[in-house]
Amino acid sequence: MSSKVQSLRERILSRSEIEGLIADGHQILIFDRKVLKVDAWLQYHPGGDKAILHMVGKDATDEITMFHSVDALRMLERYQIGRIEGRWVNFVPPIQGGIFQRHEEEVSGGEKTNTASESCQDGLFKRSGQTYLGLDSRTDTISLSSTVEPDTLKAHTGSLPKPGFLDIRTKQEIDLDLSRYPSLDPTKQDEIVQKFQELHERVKTEGLYDCPYWAYAIETCRYVFLAFLFVVFLRQGWYVASAVSLGMLWHLLVFTVHDAAHLSITHDYTTDSLIAFTIASFIGGLSASWWKRNHNIHHIVTNAPEHDPDIEHIPFFAISHRFFTSLRSTFYDRVMTYDPAARVFIRVQHWLYYPVLLFGRFNLYRLSWEHLLMGLGPRKGVAWWHRWYEMVGQVFFWTWFGYGVLYRSIPTMRDRFKFLMVSHMVAMPLHVLFTVSHFAMSTADLGASESFPQKMLRTTMDVDCPEWLNFWYGGLQFQVIHHLFPRLPRHNLARAQKLVLEYCEDVKIPYAFYGIVDSNKHVLGRLADVAKQATILAECQKAAAKDILRSH
Structure with missing residues (x-):
């Protein structure tokens, strides 16, 4: 150089x-x-x-x-x-939604000027379109800072706008998080980051990035056993038992895809990518490249309603009242319209949670095909081959499963339909595992000053399950640890949890840790709470409409 x-x-x-x-x-x-x-x-x-x-x-x-x-x-x-x-x-x-101004070296008189846009600097939630209470027209986020004075706004608008029901709710949620978690003061956040980096060094020193390959030998035995049962039951004509075995196999294989896509098995990009894409596409009919694109965003902007695709499930689910405002998804690049269908489903979403997740695998097919057909993944560099390899995998999957199993091996349409639905619905617990660790956690935006470790701990929950059931959870019960250290092999997450608990106690950050039953109760409670808010909003809108009619 x-x-x-x-x-x-x-x-x-x-x-x-x-x-x-x-x-x-x-x-x-x-x-x-x-x-x-x-x-x-x-x-x-x-x-x-x-x-x-x-x-x-x-x-x-x-x-x-x-x-x-x-x-x-x-x-x-x-x-x-x-x-x-x-x-x-x-x-x-x-x-x-950040707004930026071009830099100017000098102004008249030769003095230098700093044109840094105040609307996009850190001070809590300062973005474009800010109004009283800091309601951001792009992100529907409430500011708790005093950067917009009521008197100043009144001078420009002639009156103070009355905060609405959704605005007040947003402010309440931010207030709650600010009271429960460490201060966003730069000194405190720097301390949290410094100690987190020390924690990471300790994780590396204790060898937690070293993959225990013997654990994958045991996992492989499970896979082979379930595949054996699937084939034997299918040939015997025991189609429901065969479908259950195949569904369980798909459920467990997803965990290895998850590990490999995070490069936590061999830590070699090409090797782990081949493992992930081969299992996902050739055996499961899904796209690991879609998952990587989706999942990386989820890890970076966890539980942000307008940014995190893992919580954007309108019209069926809304884990925040902010979805009532028809937010624009930056991931899907479209408005998530709070339409009549959403108004119906959201008000009963706590009753629909498990039934809807029964069909989750079919939605994964849709998302995978959309990703591959539209070429949404990288087309250049080391990942150029992903799309084409997975397209071959899709052909292979639908040949052995669609033609070989459903069409050739099962004689009647009734049995084919039963096999299809049972094999796909058996994997429903997988979708619960992916959602339970986030749906009940905070969706509030505390601004750009919040550190990475604090945000991960604020938006993610661990599930305490018996050790003998760990294989069924596939490491996803340690979601907090996984979000802090995404490349850590899942079989080492339990050891890392002890270190993280010490870290949280040191920096005074709450650690969300619930049992299997309680974690599900928290999720259903959050869904019920948002459903109640949807009902209140609908009643307010009806009352407002009646007042308008009376005034005319």
Whole structure:
């Protein structure tokens, strides 16, 4: 590397210069005090472009470190364009509604000016479209800061707008989280981050990233046994028993796909990707590349109603009243309309939770086909082959399952339908496992100043299950640990949990940990609470409509 290039990479960039680059459309993020311009990497990123877009303007040191190997981190040097001095105060990324202004070196008189947009700096929830109570027109988020004074707003509007039912509810939820979790004061958040990094070093020192391959030998024995039962029962004409065996096999195999997609088995990108894509597509008929794109966003913006696809299930479920405002999903790039169907389903969603999840696997087919046919995943770089490999896998799956099993091996339409439904519904507990750890947790936006570890602990729950049942939960009972250390092998998560519990006690962050029954009660309680809010909103709207009619 030439001394000139090295000098450019080590230059100090001001906040307004970085803002100006983002305003010009560049993808700028901070990693370990280094300023990275990753425009060129966007289309090559194996985890998808949106995972990067949610980090623009932010210090992404913890997120990047937790998701990438040492070799991957070394690649970042090529994108460095400068450094920062002092503590970085996060911007709100453009994809999340942040507004940025171009940098101006000088104004008349030769004085330098800093045009950093106050609407997108950290101070709680300052974004575009802000009104009284800080209601953000793009994100429907309430601000608790005093940046917008009522007298100032009144001077511009002539009156103070009355906060609505949804606005008040949002503020209540933010107030609750601010009372339960550590202060968002920079000094406290820096302490939480520093101790988290020390925790990560301890995790590495204790060898928790080393995969226990003997555990996968045991897992493989389970897979082979269930596959054997599936074939034997099918040939004997015991179609329900065969379908149950196949459904259980699919259920358990998903956990290995999850491990491999996080590169937590061999830690080699190509090897783990082959494991994930082969099992998901050839054996399960699903797309692991869709899952990676979806799941990476979930890990970065966990439980954010307008950003996290894992909680965007309108019209069937809403775990926040904010879905009543027809939010725009930044992942799906469409408005999640709170339409008449949603108004009906949401009001009884706590009764529909388990019945709807019975059909969850069919929705995964839809999402997988949509991802592959539309080419939504990376098409360049090390991931270029994913789409084509999985398309071959889809053909293989529907040949052996659709033609070989359903059509050739089962004689009647009635038995075929029964086999199809039973095999798919047996996997329903898997969808419960994926949702139970988040549906009951906070969806409040505490702003860009909240640290990565605090947000993961605030939005994720662990489930306490008997040790003998661990194989059925596949590591997903340790969702808190997994969100903090996503590349950690699942068979080591129990050991890591002890370290995290000590960390939480030290930094005074509550650790959500419930038994199987209580965790499900919490989820049903959250769904019932939001359903009640939907009912109240509907009654308010009816009353308002009657008042309008009377006035005319």
